[in-house]
Amino acid sequence: MTVVNTGLTQASIRAEFFQRFDATTTYFADLATRLASTTGKEEYGFLGQVPPMREWGTGRKARGLLAEKYSIENQKYELTIEVDRDEIDDDQTGQIRLRIQEMATRSATHKDAEIARLLINGAGAGFNSYDGVPFFNASHQSGGSGVQSNIVSRTGTVDVNNPTTAEFRDALKQAIARLIAFKDDQAEPMSNTASGLVCVVPPTMHLTALEAVNATLVNSTTNVLEGAARIIAMPRLVDPKVWYLLKTDVPVRPFIFQDRAPIEFTAQEQDSESGFRREVYEYGVRARYRLTYGYWQFCARIEFAA
Numbered sequence: 001m002t003v004v005n006t007g008l009t010q011a012s013i014r015a016e017f018f019q020r021f022d023a024t025t026t027y028f029a030d031l032a033t034r035l036a037s038t039t040g041k042e043e044y045g046f047l048g049q050v051p052p053m054r055e056w057g058t059g060r061k062a063r064g065l066l067a068e069k070y071s072i073e074n075q076k077y078e079l080t081i082e083v084d085r086d087e088i089d090d091d092q093t094g095q096i097r098l099r100i101q102e103m104a105t106r107s108a109t110h111k112d113a114e115i116a117r118l119l120i121n122g123a124g125a126g127f128n129s130y131d132g133v134p135f136f137n138a139s140h141q142s143g144g145s146g147v148q149s150n151i152v153s154r155t156g157t158v159d160v161n162n163p164t165t166a167e168f169r170d171a172l173k174q175a176i177a178r179l180i181a182f183k184d185d186q187a188e189p190m191s192n193t194a195s196g197l198v199c200v201v202p203p204t205m206h207l208t209a210l211e212a213v214n215a216t217l218v219n220s221t222t223n224v225l226e227g228a229a230r231i232i233a234m235p236r237l238v239d240p241k242v243w244y245l246l247k248t249d250v251p252v253r254p255f256i257f258q259d260r261a262p263i264e265f266t267a268q269e270q271d272s273e274s275g276f277r278r279e280v281y282e283y284g285v286r287a288r289y290r291l292t293y294g295y296w297q298f299c300a301r302i303e304f305a306a
Helices: 010-023 085-090 095-121 165-181 203-214 273-277
Strands: 032-036 041-046 068-073 075-084 151-154 197-201 230-233 242-247 255-268 280-293 299-304
Touching: 010 095, 010 255, 068 280, 075 085, 075 095, 095 255, 095 280, 151 165, 165 197, 165 203, 165 242, 165 299, 197 203, 203 230
Parallel strands: 032 255, 151 299, 197 230
Antiparallel strands: 041 068, 075 280, 197 242, 242 299, 255 280
């Protein structure tokens, strides 16, 4: 009798899982600041900005920091599939192996999905920044900053669901101006340069955004925004008239990746209880982390309006 050897041992599957996991394209590491977590909950002390330099005058003057902080509890995530032993014995087409690779892709891109969720819901109740109001809000205020808004409405668009390259370019100019004008609690600028910019757009806006920042000419006019930003299209962004501008070359980015425990891959095969009693093999991943909001001053929500 011929025994079919599929090569689906626990060691080989784990290696295959992490090979695909590491090769999957993700964006969260560019958009979020990674902070290691050692407990179930971390408290972030956004203690306001360091005061500006001043003349020495009569001597040093110690100045306090504005206390703004919030606590973030880690979440536990898992993904588990089960496979009948007969399916493994009969698998000569690699379908089980493909499922393991899909698990790796799902696990790797979950953090991107969490960032998309935070972006989509950022203007809603309960999705608050450290200052106690929704992340995208027209009433942000800290210390001497004055009231500030990271919501940009670009009016005058002919077709809000299909903006032109010129309309996107003009909206980007407006959003950049808003981003670099934000002040901290000391009434000092949060940004010194318009660098490290990333446009996160829905797929319907992807090619328009690429042309707006890569073209040398737009409507026969020199494109002053050529190379000004990187473009990322997130498929979970489904509103065709809304996109986001982020500044990412800063110590605390618009999002925080609170990293408690990395991805683990485990398998329960023929020597397990489920494998012996039910002839079902189980493959699963587990991790503990949390994606949450960082500085709202480095992220703007832009919506096209007629």
